[in-house]
Amino acid sequence: MLHVISAMNSNSCCNVANLCLCLSEFGRFLRDSANKRQDAYGGTIEKRCRFVLETIAAISATIGEHRTAIRFSPFGIFQSMDDTNPVALYSYLFQQLSQIHPNLAYVHLTDFGSTPEAGELMGQLRKEWSGKYILNLSELTPAQAIQHIENDRADLIAFGRHFIANPDLPHRLKNNLPLNEQDVSTFYTHDAAGYIDYSFYNGRHESE
């Protein structure tokens, strides 16, 4: 069965992916292209992961581990924020999360803005995290998403752009219905156009 969630709404998820505030904050600690610290938060992989692990510990202690989640783009190269050995870095981080915070709601990985081999590597990283694993792979078709679930590469697949363009995306996927075309010109804009004016499959609009 395909479980679908939106890649856009992070809720209590601690978003370490892409171009969020968190990339500049957490990524600045995690990745060796950016972290040039010589204190307890820089240098080795263990030290670079410390800030993220302490943050997860603090959030979990406050709201509960089961309400806390984290999103990464381990192979993201956006804004030159890369790492020389992301597999080693995230393997260690996921092992630590599995040991210390096994009951996190989920770990969510995206390949948005990543190296081409990211999808394959993210599937491999799955074995390092013991809990729920969400994959967001760019431009994924519904058929490909089902294949990833069937091949046990993820527990859930997150869609971003399909969800923007299809307010009833789960219904459409479940019933094999065609998807609305995305209007890329309205992405990253700030008014209602392109956010609440896509139609449901039955022709109804969200505002009706």
Ligand SMILES: Cc1cc2nc3c(=O)[nH]c(=O)nc-3n(C[C@H](O)[C@H](O)[C@H](O)COP(=O)(O)O)c2cc1C
């Ligand atoms: C308009 C728009 C806004 C987005 N905002 C965020 C964001 O705030 N944080 C984030 O981590 N990713 C963000 N993304 C990336 C998506 O979460 C997702 O990783 C990306 O669109 C690839 O998945 P998709 O092919 O299913 O859309 C955004 C993408 C789009 C198109």
